[in-house]
Amino acid sequence: MSSYGAFEAYPRELQPFIDEMDKHGEKPDEINGDFKAEQALHEGWDGYSDKFYDTVHPDYVQANEQISALLETMREVTKAAASATMQSLRSIEGAQQDAEDMISQQSGSMNLDDLDDLDAGDAGSSGGKR
Numbered sequence: 195m196s197s198y199g200a201f202e203a204y205p206r207e208l209q210p211f212i213d214e215m216d217k218h219g220e221k222p223d224e225i226n227g228d229f230k231a232e233q234a235l236h237e238g239w240d241g242y243s244d245k246f247y248d249t250v251h252p253d254y255v256q257a258n259e260q261i262s263a264l265l266e267t268m269r270e271v272t273k274a275a276a277s278a279t280m281q282s283l284r285s286i287e288g289a290q291q292d293a294e295d296m297i298s299q300q301s302g303s304m305n306l307d308d309l310d311d312l313d314a315g316d317a318g319s320s321g322g323k324r
Contacts, residue, residue, distance in 0.1 A: 203286045205283055205286055205287055205290070208279065208282075208283045208286075209283065211279065212276050212279050212280050212283065215272055215275055215276035215279065216273070216276045218272055219269055219272035219273040219276060220269070221269075222265040222266065222268040222269040222272070223265075223269055225265055226262055226265040226266065229258075229261060229262065229265070230262070233258055240254060
């Protein structure tokens with residue numbers, strides 16, 4: 195349980211999440227490809243060079259371009275979120291490794307004889323008393 199001001203991270207749980215985001219980041223490209231293929235099947239539905247075509251076609255093209263742009267943006271956002279989360283994961287792993295290294299250094303530099311002296315009540319000139 196995390197207390198106020200504390201931060202807990204679970205790197206092993208983060209990597210599968212990142213992998214899923216990457217996988218979903220490809221989906222808008224698939225959808226856009228399907229959309230454009232379907233769009234091609236309906237080429238000419240609005241006629242050619244007549245008043246109806248001149249009225250409808252510009253809006254039709256603009257709407258299709260907006261849909262494709264939206265799908266491209268969705269892909270970019272999903273990929274950027276996956277990348278940012280991956281950077282956070284690397285930062286978390288680095289912080290954890292630094293903490294482990296510092297703990298190891300401190301553990302290795304402790305003089306166990308000093309601990310024995312404290313246990314025996316010999317804590318220096320004051321005899322361990324205040």
